[in-house]
Amino acid sequence: MPAPFTLLRSDPSTAARRGRLTTRHGLVDTPIFMPVGTQGTVKAVTPVHLREIGAQIILGNTYHLNLRPGSELIRDLGGLHAFMGWDGPILTDSGGFQVFSLAKLRQVRDDGVTFQSHLDGATIFLGPREVMAIQQNLGSDVAMVLDECPPWPCERDVCARAIERSRRWAGACLAAATESGFLAAGHHVFAIVQGSTFDDLRREAAESLAALDFPGYAIGGVSVGEPEPEMLRQVAATAPFLPADKPRYTMGLGTPPQVLKMIALGVDLFDCVLPTRVARNGLTFTPDGPINLRNEQFRADRRPIVEGLDNYTCRTFSRAYLRHLSVANEMLGGTLLTIHNLHFYLDLMAQARAHIEAGDFAPWHRAWIGRYEAGTARR
């Protein structure tokens, strides 16, 4: 099938890429960060806020939406875009990761996973056909295959079996999406490369999945507890064996410096709950590292979180006010910090894209990370 991805420019001294993903709901300029909208909402913000801060594509969670309100209901109401009032692209995960992290009493067999809902204990089966049917109900622009994510650390034979099972599931997902007309209608399905810390297994997994000619590829099984250098090593051990003309996505990552480092390794798409989750606890991002606005030092601080950053929160409110809202547990505090934190990530992606285009991504991203980490260390 034709690749939905156009590689516009490759950085001369890193593996960073500037690209463009075509979806049924519009174009996505990469590298890009995807705000996480687990339960049919990016927590605490409206779709209008998301547009204003430059969100291009958001993530929805199959596991959660399938349990509540149910994917058939969302389909009957016109799909996830109409349901949640977001007309831009949506990527959905397969639910597999949440089955392994949230659900109780799960049982993995060759045909799929049986588990109990963390909401009401109901027994649910998810196989390749089921996860594709759910994501079709949701109307995902980019659907992810079901995969088995081995834990960290992990024995080599356990990892090899998970890879083999994941490869068969990936093939079954692709077949289901082909038969149902999902792919032909312009939806994309991305495969997921596992392999834990075993470089040769990662290479094998990448090459065998590449042979199936998916529209895009995720590097999975990273950020599951391993230290950052190990995580970066795994991404570096996988990316070169993925097709250069397909988009690459690391799931669930990361801090701002981590995201820049992954871009330098050739990753195009990111999602992470970090900026939204910590916002609700008063933590917020600056170019000099994160700050916790609940600290006493911000009590009378008249400055915006980041001087000159063009989002509603920074244009309008002082750190002192945002601190007050957070200390008083006012919902608006979570909303305003979420707007800023997401915009901080999205603006960082826009800067990264501009520097890849300008050809100076390598020195720029090193300097950016240097300032961020120096500021963090001073605190």
Place this chain on the structure above:
Amino acid sequence: MPAPFTLLRSDPSTAARRGRLTTRHGLVDTPIFMPVGTQGTVKAVTPVHLREIGAQIILGNTYHLNLRPGSELIRDLGGLHAFMGWDGPILTDSGGFQVFSLAKLRQVRDDGVTFQSHLDGATIFLGPREVMAIQQNLGSDVAMVLDECPPWPCERDVCARAIERSRRWAGACLAAATESGFLAAGHHVFAIVQGSTFDDLRREAAESLAALDFPGYAIGGVSVGEPEPEMLRQVAATAPFLPADKPRYTMGLGTPPQVLKMIALGVDLFDCVLPTRVARNGLTFTPDGPINLRNEQFRADRRPIVEGLDNYTCRTFSRAYLRHLSVANEMLGGTLLTIHNLHFYLDLMAQARAHIEAGDFAPWHRAWIGRYEAGTARR
């Protein structure tokens, strides 16, 4: 001093009035509902949302803001308007009501009230000079006098003593606001008429406070537990003895039908936590009465909360989606229902103003209440 209020039109068959209040931060068309912003934020909504739904004036709570973050800090940061990013008019209460309803171990003396903060147990004294100083720090457009609100039911002699004390405090507040230049700078101070269920005491209180020539008057001590007919009777027993050329305000009221009934009794200003508080529990308003979106019957309801009502929530989202957010305890649910509920109240006020202008307020408000109550009874 010159009245800040212009009476534009009086309804021919009720006591309803169409007026305009002039403040340092702009005009307010009455009758009007004031969204409640207790802790320096109307809960769950941004100032941009408030403007979009037609909010003209909001309420801030002196008791809460004085405890946290403190009125001196807000003054040093430019006043409450700058602090919270709202450049429209703000009315602040005196904090007296919260001292009586929230604080612990309070002791009322002739010079004021000593109480313990509900946040940290600190001992605090509030007298007339203190509440005026706090509201001056906040930069209130309309400040309220300190008063003593007798409980319901209440003995006549207890009520008479509370009225006498409230009258002295009102005089002291007016003197303080005059001396400090607060009034001369265009801020207003409203007196509060108590009197519980004793019509003659209410009349005496209204007349003695009217003699002090305040810029406006509140009818206090209503909605403190008494049944609705008694509450309406108290408002009816007070309003006629207030100056016709001054705005009238009932504090902390009420349901949509109650607000219309008070308008018919000649009240101009309202505030109530009802629309904001219930929004966070899934309760929302329609012309056919309130509905709780958490009910199963709204699971697949494609309709907006109110067909054709021009606010972001009704323009964009189905009842089914709003139900999902509320059931899943998503913050966005509280935000979207707050936007609708406040707009419902503000739109009702706009309708009331238009019907007073058109001269048909009496039949219109009876029909509106009839439909609302019939719909409520059918549920």
